[in-house]
Amino acid sequence: MSSKGLTAALRAIEGLEVTPDAPLGSTTTLRVGGAAELLVHVFDRAALKLLLAAVAEFGADLLFLGQGANVVVPDEGLEGVVARLKGDFVSYSFEGDGVRAGAAVPLGQLARRAAQRGLVGLEALGGFPATVGGSVWMNAGCYGTETSAVLRSVELMARDGSTILIGPEDLQPGYRSTSLQSGDLIVIEAVFALEPGDSKAALARLDELNRRRWQSLPSGRPNAGSVFKNPEGDAAGRLIEDCGLKGLVHGGAQISEQHANVIVNLGDATAGDVVALMRAAREAVEKRFGVVLEPELRLLGRLSGSV
Ligand SMILES: Cc1cc2nc3c(=O)[nH]c(=O)nc-3n(C[C@H](O)[C@H](O)[C@H](O)COP(=O)(O)OP(=O)(O)OC[C@H]3O[C@@H](n4cnc5c(N)ncnc54)[C@H](O)[C@@H]3O)c2cc1C
Missing domain, CATH: 3.30.465.10 (Uridine Diphospho-n-acetylenolpyruvylglucosamine Reductase; domain 3)
Known part of the structure; x- marks a missing residue:
């Protein structure tokens, strides 16, 4: 994609607010990850249509985010356009x-x-x-x-x-x-x-x-709610806790001491830290119980499919 060309095309559209290289992780509840190549706030339907046409023309990636309460943004950020709906959509x-x-x-x-x-x-x-x-x-x-x-x-x-x-x-x-x-x-x-x-x-x-x-949730530490879906008839948190992983720290992230199916950011966590803990929990649960946990968190961009 020609980022410059797309930026100029989007800036010409009324009803869009375009910010290149916009820090993204800090706008999610987990507060990890890098910047969006282009962050676009979309204020009405007409602008949304024009955004879609421009993105198609330039062959750029496009991802919509809400409050970012269920996502992990990769440390290297996200290529293309990350869009958030505002204005009429609120x-x-x-x-x-x-x-x-x-x-x-x-x-x-x-x-x-x-x-x-x-x-x-x-x-x-x-x-x-x-x-x-x-x-x-x-x-x-x-x-x-x-x-x-x-x-x-x-x-x-x-x-x-x-x-x-x-x-x-x-x-x-x-x-x-x-x-x-x-x-x-x-x-x-x-x-x-x-x-x-x-x-x-x-x-x-x-x-x-x-x-x-x-x-029931860890208070005071950034997190994104449940990390894994509960397997049928059981609770992901119980399985992780029974593997002795409550409180496990990797870098700046921790499997919550309060709820084993929540990963908290201790202050300087990276997306890599979060993924490492997810892998550790998944591997331990599979080894001990033969249950393969499915992530509930959406791992974005290059992280997709990494757990
Ligand atoms: C403290 C805490 C507690 C939580 N408890 C619960 C709970 O009890 N139950 C529960 O289900 N979840 C829970 N969650 C997870 C989260 O709140 C939900 O998944 C919520 O629905 C995410 O909404 P969002 O707007 O933040 O979406 P985001 O996290 O921004 O996005 C989630 C996914 O939806 C897509 N998306 C968002 N908006 C659009 C759109 N307009 N069009 C197309 N795709 C879109 C995104 O691309 C992404 O893949 C919790 C999270 C936290 C931090």
């Missing part, structure tokens, strides 16, 4: 017993606003860092609820700029998985189907679930 509106939300809306904020209006259904999904887009793409879930279970529809944009409206079943939702993970469609909007309920009780539930959530 707006939402209540429609009867549903809420239509742009892909960049923080899910926790949406859950609270819905509860305040006496609309229930999102409380269990309000306690972890996520955008609407990231949680739809991941089928994020907690306390027995998954994102797909409260969705009415999802609007996607394809790389040719066309939009597609799908229902939750079209996502083929599974445990932290959707059909979106094997393609390059972009989540631009979602409509959640909620139910009328008691506002006070919904807010109390949201607070109680949040409190429980944060009690």
Whole structure:
């Protein structure tokens, strides 16, 4: 790709904010990794279409990020364009017993606003860092609820700029998985189907679930939540803990002493440190229990497939 040519082309598009060589790791919850060759903030649909056309023309890599709460950015950074949705994508509106939300809306904020209006259904999904887009793409879930279970529809944009409206079943939702993970469609909007309920009780539930959530996670250290998916009928954290790996340190990263399925950044961790701990945990669990753990964290760029 001609980075200069692409930068100039993107800078000419209204509704985009373009930053070359933008530190990226520090904008993720784990706080590891290098810079994006080009970081692009996208403020509306028209600009998104033009971004897609320019990226196709220059043959550049393109990756969308939400809050960066489930990703590991490689230490050498990411080539091509990393895009984050802003502006129009951060707006939402209540429609009867549903809420239509742009892909960049923080899910926790949406859950609270819905509860305040006496609309229930999102409380269990309000306690972890996520955008609407990231949680739809991941089928994020907690306390027995998954994102797909409260969705009415999802609007996607394809790389040719066309939009597609799908229902939750079209996502083929599974445990932290959707059909979106094997393609390059972009989540631009979602409509959640909620139910009328008691506002006070919904807010109390949201607070109680949040409190429980944060009690079970390491506090004060950057992390990205669960590292591995739980194997059927078991917990990845138990398996890792039973291998004696709780507290294991590699460089600046540690398998949390509080929760063995979480890796924390002690202050100066690299993506390499995180990957080394993931490999150590995976190998130990396979050796001791014959169980192959599958990463829940998305290892980006050159790290893809490295664990
Ligand atoms: C403290 C903590 C607790 C957590 N607890 C939970 C939990 O209980 N349950 C749970 O499921 N997860 C949990 N997570 C993980 C994380 O919060 C979820 O996976 C969340 O859905 C990630 O959302 P995001 O916006 O940060 O997505 P990102 O991490 O930015 O992206 C995740 C993936 O989605 C893709 N993506 C993001 N936005 C779009 C878009 N608009 N279009 C297309 N692709 C997109 C990205 O390319 C990436 O591959 C936790 C994380 C932390 C830090």
